[in-house]
Amino acid sequence: MSDAAPAPAAPRRAWRARERLAALSRAARRFVATHPVSVALVxxxxxxxxxxGTLWGEDASIWGAGPLATFAAGRWWTLVTALVIPDSTVDAVVSAALAISVLAYAERLLGSRRTAVLLGVLGLAGLLTGIGFHAAAWAVTDLRPVVAAEVPVLDPTTPIAGVVMAATAFAPTLWRRRVRLVGFAALALFALYAGDADSWYRLSAAVIGLGVGEVLARGRERRAWHRSSTRETRTLLALVVAVVGSGPLVALISGGGRGPLSLVVDAYTQYDDELLARCARVSSSVCDEQLALLMTRGLGPALLAVTPLVLMLVAAWGLRLGRRSALFLAVFTLVASAVIPVISLLDGRLLIDPWVDGSGAEYVLWAVATVVIxxxxxxxxxxxxxxxxxxxxRRAARTVAVVIGVAFVACATTFFAVEALGRRSFERDPSVGDLVVLTLRRFLPPAYTNPAGAANFPHHGPALFAYQWVGVLFWAVVIAAIxxxxxxxxxxxxGDARVYRELLRRGSDTLGFLGTWAGNRHWYSDDRDCAVAYRLVGDVALAVADPLAPEGRRPEALRAFSDFCVEHGWIPAFYSVHEDTAADLEALGWRHVPVGVETVMDLADLSFAGKAWQKVRQPLTRAEREGYTAVWTRWRxxxxxxxSQVVAIDEEWVADRALPEMGFTLGSLDELRDRDVRLLLAVGPDGRIEAVTSWMPSWTDGAVTGWTLDFMRRRTDGPNGMMEFLIAKAALQLQEEGASVLSLSGAPLAEAPDAAADGDPSALRALLRWLAEVLEPAYGxxxxxxxxxxxRPRYRELTLAYRDPLHLPAIGAAVGRAYLPDASRREIVALARSAWGGRR
Structure with a gap:
């Protein structure tokens, strides 16, 4: 390459930069035009x-609303200012982010005019309702200790919460359930645990908005969303466990919390209360309480204290996936978090300060938050x-048990040795028994222990570091192992692959034979009359081609396979399915996006006569004139x-690209060996094989009625037109044999020439188009x-069907891994370089 060759690259880079800037500008203008209310609120x-000045941290409480600020002081304008002025920098950022995201989504559902009206109406209604409840709760003596002192509220998220919940009435069933479930869980979490007035005002606005939305949506047709009850139950229970685990964290972060369930926070403080109490009882001169407080606080003890909450969050993640081990972890942690505080209360370790009125309400709330829930x-x-x-x-379970056991022994041994060597850092020389008890205690949160013996702990040095961090290290290993x-x-x-082949012969579409390839699994209905071939990639089950089912039973098979995937904690997706299957899935609430086009030749009236067939007829005539023959055979x-010639042709094809060979729906030499697959070879006058094609059968009522092209290879130094020659010969021969359909297979990431223009493609559609451009230089x-x-084929669209848009990143990654399962880093880099070179 000459030195002058790269010169035009700079102008091209500048042009691409201008194009990207112009595209961003157009996208921004479209967003503003579509969401004027959301942008205006930001x-x-x-x-x-x-x-x-709240953006810089200044106090603006004079603009806030509340029982005293609004009613007692007569500042009625605060009912408006409280809805548009944030109280801090964080509140401003969060409010703006919510307005530009979830409120924008709500505006698309409701319309701009309705959104603008509801922002004012629901914000004001939520604020007045919240203030009314705040004043009423303040008037009740028993609740005064858990009602926040009157601090004027500034919170633009209050009207946003109301409008978003109102908009859910117009959302698709999937998002309606999701937004309501997650939204109210988050709102309730802050209200019940943090307990600040802002949280209750937001919750009031959301409840009112939910009712207003249902009224506005009356008479609007809603399509039912068919989803497995198993999945619903898992999601709901996982969310509740996550709320129970996150609630005390929210209360701790908010300074202890004032909500009715915030008393549970006492079980997760980082301070060793028993140690402090004993220091006070034994000798304040020898064991200083402040020193004990210093020694038992810090990041390490704080992390150890909230370990049960972290375990509940980990369990919630596993419950969402249907994991039995997550069930055991959640039940164990929940029971322990309920029983240990009761024991501590009975033996006097835990004291609950009664409120001034002595009503006992604090005991009820503590019991509900800590034990009952x-x-x-x-x-x-x-x-x-x-x-x-x-x-x-079983192997994984044994591995985890061994890892946890080894981690405990290693951490305990190291801690004991460090403490024994650092005896001088203790207030008094500990005995071996003291060190053993101390070692066991450091693996449990302070609320879960009831130490015996006098208080003794290290004051400095490695012994103090090990005292604060050994438990954290152990539980980090445990969580990673879980x-x-x-x-x-x-x-x-x-599944039995023989049954799948029997169902194929009963009747199958042009791509059904893909389900017989190695790496695919097979699901069968209970009566073994329906089947789905799928490729399991991580937690994604990629169903390959259309399901095999008798007439009228395809929707049943689709629903049953989806339930089967949900039961096993997988994400189902149907890849390369035809329009009729996509329509059945759409009726079940699924969505789909084009991922390719299948080209099909109808053989009934096929003839290569006329000018339109000139590009096919010329290579066919030339090859026959030069003595080339098309030979039908099978691998065996x-x-x-x-x-050996076929293998050499394939190896030459792969080596010429220096890139990973793709699989999944693209066949290789392994698929040629199937006994049902036919090969058509282009053989020259000298007996040398110039090109190879393979053909997969499709059946109707037990008879072969179609063939699908799969494997295509030719010699790089061979004559041109060999592929046209083989395909034309195949069409003519199969027509004589009585076949009605010849499929030239699917073209990944292609669009039919007569496809309607998509002026505003979805994000996934745009990504697929970009991916097609990237892969074109490498795979053509x-x-x-x-x-x-x-x-001159007939075009059949191939689609990817998915149930949940949030699963698209996982599905996309699974498709990539399915096509390139063995690609090395070097090959991926080569692919990227090839793509970049092609785009230049």
Missing amino acids: VVILSTAALT PLVLAAVLVAARGRFPVRAT LWLFRRVQRPDA ELTVLQA FASLFRFKGKF
Whole structure:
């Protein structure tokens, strides 16, 4: 390459930069035009924050609303200012982010005018309702200790919460359930645990908005969303466990919390209360309470104290995936978090300060938050244990047990040795028994221990560091091992491939034979009359081609396979399905996006006569004139010399690209060996094989009625037109044999020439188009698709069907891994370089 060659690159880079900037500008203008109210609210929030100084941390409580500020002081304007002025920098950022995201989504559902009206109406209604309840609760003596002192509220998220919940009435069923479930869980978490007035005002606005939305949506047709009850139950229980685990964290972060359930926070403080109490009892001169406080606080003890909460969050993640180990972890943690505080209360370790009125309400709230909720939730999980059948493999379970055991022994031994060597850092020389008890205690949160003996702890040096961090290290290993265990699950039997072939012969579409390839599993209905071939990639089950089902039973098969995937904690997706299957899935609430086009030739009236067939007829005539023949055969019928030539042609094709060979729906030499697959070879006058094609059968009522092209290879130094020659010969021969359909297979990431223009493609559609451009230099999908267009085929769209848009990143990654399962880093880099070079 000459030195002058790269010169034009700079102008091209500048041009691409201008194009990207122009595209971003167009996208921004479209967003503003589509969401004017959301953008206007962002401008108002940031402007008021800057004008009042809250954006820089200044106090603007004079603009806030509340029982005293609004009613007693007579500042009625605060009912408006409280809805548009944030109280801090964080509040301004969060409010603006919510306005530009979830409120924008709500505006698309409701319309801009309705959104603007509801922002004012629901914000004001939520504020007045919240203030009314705040004043009423303040008037009740028993609740005064858990009602926040009157601090004027500034919170633009209050009207946003109301509008978003109102908009859910117009959302698709999937998002309606999701937004309501997650939204109210988050709002309730802050209200019940943090307990600040802002949380209750937001919750009031959301409840009112939910009712207003239902009124506005009356008479509007809603399509039911068919989803497995197993999945619903898992999601709900996982969310409740996450709320129970996150609630005390929220209360701790908010300074202890004032909500009715915030008393549970006492069980998760980082201070060793028993140690402090004993220091006070034994000798304040020898054991200084402040020194004990210093020694038992810090990041390490704080992390150890909240370990049960972290375990509940980890368990919630596993419950969502249907993991049985997560069920055990959640039940154990919930029961322990309920029983230990009761024991501590009975033996006098835990003291609850009664409120001034002595009504005992504090005991009721403590019991509800600390004991009743965890035990009830644990009982519900046990009752629903059948919803969590996904078990880890025995080998993985043994590995985790060994890792946890070794970690405990290693940490305990190291801690004991460090403390023994650092005896001088203790207030008094500890005995061996003291060190053993101290070692065991450091693996449990302070609320879970009841130490024996006098208080003794290290004051400085390595002994203090080990005292604060050894428990944290151990539980970090435990949590990592549990997360690893969630990924190592038992796989169901792959299914009997012979049954799938029998169902294929009963009747199949043009791509059904793909389900017989190695790496695919097979699901069957209970009566073994319906089947789905799928590729399991991580936690994604990629169903390959259309399901095999008798007339009228395809929707039943689709629903049953989806339930089967949910039961095992997998994400189902149907890849390369035709329009009729996509329509059935759409009726079940699924969505789909085009991922390719199949080219099909109808053989009934096929003739290569006329000008339109000139590009096919010329290579066919030339090859026959030069003595080339098309030979039908099967792999087992090849001679050793022929087989070696086919292998050489394939290896030459792969080596020429220096890139990973793709699989999944693209066949290789392995698929040629199938006894049902036919080969068509282009053989020259000298007996040398110039090109190879393979053909997969499709059946109707037990008879072969179609063939699908799969494998295509030719010599790089061979004559041109060999592929046209072989395909034309195949069409003519198969027509004589009585076949009605000849499929030239699917072209990944292609679009039919007559496809309607998509002026506003979805994000996934745009990504697929970009991916097609990137892969074209390496694999030539577009070139191959144009080549197949010579045969004047009928185009059939192939789609990817998915149930949940949030699963698209996982599905996309699974498709990539399925196509390139063995690609090395070097090959991926080569692919990227090839793509970059092609785009230049």
